[in-house]
Amino acid sequence: MAPQNPNLDTIFAALADPTRRAILGMLLEDDMSVTDVAAPFEVSLAAISKHLAVLVAAGLIGQERRGRIIWCKLEPEGLRSASVWMQGFGQFEPVDLDDFERFLLTELEAAHPDPDEQP
Amino acid sequence: MAPQNPNLDTIFAALADPTRRAILGMLLEDDMSVTDVAAPFEVSLAAISKHLAVLVAAGLIGQERRGRIIWCKLEPEGLRSASVWMQGFGQFEPVDLDDFERFLLTELEAAHPDPDEQP
DNA sequence: AGCTTACTTAACTGATGGGTTGAATATTGG
DNA sequence: CCAATATTCAACCCATCAGTTAAGTAAGCT
Known part of the structure; x- marks a missing residue:
């Protein structure tokens, strides 16, 4: 719609x-409502709403009422152009998905204090 | 040194x-002096110097006197962590290097008005 | 030494970004 | 209709950022 x-x-x-980035990580697992997205974070709902608007504008997420x-x-698909651009640097090495998992978890832990998560 | x-x-x-990004594209072809990096751009040398400092801080370029x-x-290597992170989204598709070439050229053209090019 | 080249730093400006609170809008349920 | 839920909008605050100009530092040239 944007x-x-x-x-x-x-x-x-x-x-x-x-x-x-943490929001993207969350949405990687499931589609979520705005309120649910905001839940783990300490900032206001309005702040998260703004973040989501930025992600929509960047084409990284979509919203449907x-x-x-x-x-x-x-x-x-929104990440494709950026990903393609970046791959041009760095010897075009294959991507290690285990590395990705590690990064993602680190990010999530750092971004919100993890109230009800159980590893 | 940083x-x-x-x-x-x-x-x-x-x-x-x-x-x-245009600076990174230029450095993809050759190592360059600060003055040479700044040449194609319309902004001041000081501005480019700041941009380079940002790239150094991000680990994307190195400087040697x-x-x-x-x-x-x-x-x-500075792009690896970001690249790895990004590949986690977007179905892990293989990267099309021709796409990359196209993006890179577009970027370079857009970034500086190409003083000696004839429209 | 003194001038020139190569670059950075300092001090300032205007724009943008992330955050807040409080009011506004949309939709559903009683 | 009215109240509650879900989300955005508006107005503001403060920090950061990209840019400027002018001065400062560093190294080579003669």
Whole structure:
């Protein structure tokens, strides 16, 4: 629904914030409502709403209203251009997915104090 | 020489600026002096010097002084953590290097007005 | 030594970003 | 309709950022 100007500027700027990366990590597991996305964080709901708007503008997530709940879902294609750009540097090595898992968890732990999670 | 805290915040923030991405693209071809890096851009040398400092802090480039010239070189490993993080999204598709070439050229053209090019 | 080249630092400005609180809007349930 | 839930919008605060100009530092040249 958004006009979406998914250029590299907005994509990388969106990824530069740890809260937003944590949100992406959460949405990697499940689609979530705005309220549920906001739950683990200490900042206000309005702040999270703004973060989500940034992610939508960057084309990294999509939002769909069903009833009074707005569902947020990952838009993996939004990362393609940035990913392609980055792969140009760094010897084009294959990606280690275990590394990714480790990074993702580290990010999530760092971003919110993890109230009800059990490892 | 910099203490370098190459976390994802600083890396993505560094990549969010088109001038800095263009600089990375230039350094992909050759190591360059600060003055030469600054040449194609319309902003002041001081501004480019700051951009380079940001890239160094992000671990994306390195600088080495030889004589009175400071040489800037790409540090491809600096992108690894960010690249790994990103690949976690987007179905883990293989990267199309032709796409990369296209993006890189587009970026370079957009970043500086290409003083000696004839439209 | 003194001038020139190469670059950084300092001090300032205007714009943007992330945060807040409080009011506004939308939708559902009683 | 009215109240509660879900989310955004508006107005503001403060910090950071990209840019400027001007001065400062460092190294080579003659």
